[in-house]
Amino acid sequence: MERLQIANLPTPIHKIERLSQELGVNLYLKRDDFTGTEVSGNKVRKLEFSVAEALRQGCDTLITAGGIQSNHCRATAAVAAKLGLVCDLVIRGEIPNQIEGNLFIDHALGARAHLITPDESREAKMEEVVKNLKTEGHKPYVIPVGASNAIGSLGYAAAMEEIIQHENELGIYFDRVVIAVGSGGTYAGLWYANQQQATKRKILGYAVDHNTETFVEVIKDILKEMYQNDGLKVPKECKDIFINDQYIGVGYAKSTSEELEFIMKMSRENGFLLDPVYTGKGFYGMVSDIQKGKFQGAKNILFIHTGGLLGWTQEHREMALKTL
Numbered sequence: 451m452e453r454l455q456i457a458n459l460p461t462p463i464h465k466i467e468r469l470s471q472e473l474g475v476n477l478y479l480k481r482d483d484f485t486g487t488e489v490s491g492n493k494v495r496k497l498e499f500s501v502a503e504a505l506r507q508g509c510d511t512l513i514t515a516g517g518i519q520s521n522h523c524r525a526t527a528a529v530a531a532k533l534g535l536v537c538d539l540v541i542r543g544e545i546p547n548q549i550e551g552n553l554f555i556d557h558a559l560g561a562r563a564h565l566i567t568p569d570e571s572r573e574a575k576m577e578e579v580v581k582n583l584k585t586e587g588h589k590p591y592v593i594p595v596g597a598s599n600a601i602g603s604l605g606y607a608a609a610m611e612e613i614i615q616h617e618n619e620l621g622i623y624f625d626r627v628v629i630a631v632g633s634g635g636t637y638a639g640l641w642y643a644n645q646q647q648a649t650k651r652k653i654l655g656y657a658v659d660h661n662t663e664t665f666v667e668v669i670k671d672i673l674k675e676m677y678q679n680d681g682l683k684v685p686k687e688c689k690d691i692f693i694n695d696q697y698i699g700v701g702y703a704k705s706t707s708e709e710l711e712f713i714m715k716m717s718r719e720n721g722f723l724l725d726p727v728y729t730g731k732g733f734y735g736m737v738s739d740i741q742k743g744k745f746q747g748a749k750n751i752l753f754i755h756t757g758g759l760l761g762w763t764q765e766h767r768e769m770a771l772k773t774l
């Protein structure tokens with residue numbers, strides 16, 4: 451599969467010294483929030499494959515969808531601007547009072563944002579946008595939400611290989627690789643590449659939306675297509691898909707003051723900032739489970755910081771400051 455080179459790779463892996471001591475484990479952070487500035491986070495790894503495919507098909511326009519503070523939409527807008535492609539974004543959510551964070555950057559990068567309310571259908575709007583683009587003479591390429599299909603997920607199969615290379619250099623083995631799960635592609639890619647290794651490593655996902663059952667199905671569907679694209683036999687059952695849905699809290703992109711207090715504590719005690727929508731919930735879930743003894747037998751744990759810092763909204767910031 452062809453791939454563009456846009457992300458700043460390989461991303462570094464840091465040991466979180468102080469927290470490791472406190473928890474009695476070796477906890478490491480892979481800085482996928484360092485993949486770039488405008489393209490920051492995990493989506494650019496997937497877009498390296500999705501957009502390569504768009505170019506291969508001769509498309510001149512990228513269309514994708516997401517929420518108001520979608521990191522995926524912003525990264526897509528950045529890749530499009532870099533390559534001189536048109537970018538149309540279908541953005542669904544409560545129309546915000548302020549144009550801030552990712553939504554501002556979407557505009558700065560020249561993407562055309564089509565805002566729709568939660569009562570409107572995303573699919574219908576996407577279809578309408580595609581139709582209009584074709585009438586204008588464009589050749590659009592539709593990237594699914596989060597670029598979470600078999601093509602995009604290859605970005606995280608490649609990231610797993612990057613992790614293995616790092617292990618060899620560091621002389622270390624990560625028993626667990628932990629991430630936040632929003633649309634499933636990051637998890638699917640890591641799982642796929644890990645499965646080709648003869649190791650006992652587990653990939654653990656913390657859902658920030660939907661339940662375990664839903665995600666296991668979504669991930670299995672992506673995996674099935676990945677096996678097929680590689681001309682491999684699809685395993686009868688994809689076992690060992692671990693998705694924890696106990697730390698979603700009050701809902702997608704909504705924070706509790708407990709979560710925000712935790713994020714602020716991590717920042718001041720360890721010197722790194724998590725985002726409130728994905729990594730904050732995932733990291734909170736992981737640390738809580740380590741404290742509950744659910745990581746027994748795991749010596750080295752790697753959490754992937756998948757980015758999202760541009761998604762801190764005024765509301766999150768105000769709530770977080772109140773916890774101090």
Ligand SMILES: *Cc1c(COP(=O)(O)O)cnc(C)c1O
Pocket residue numbers: 491492493521522596598630631632633634635636637725728729756757758759
């Ligand atoms: C999209 C996103 C995730 C989740 O990745 P999926 O592949 O959608 O499951 C995690 N963290 C951040 C910051 C994201 O933007």
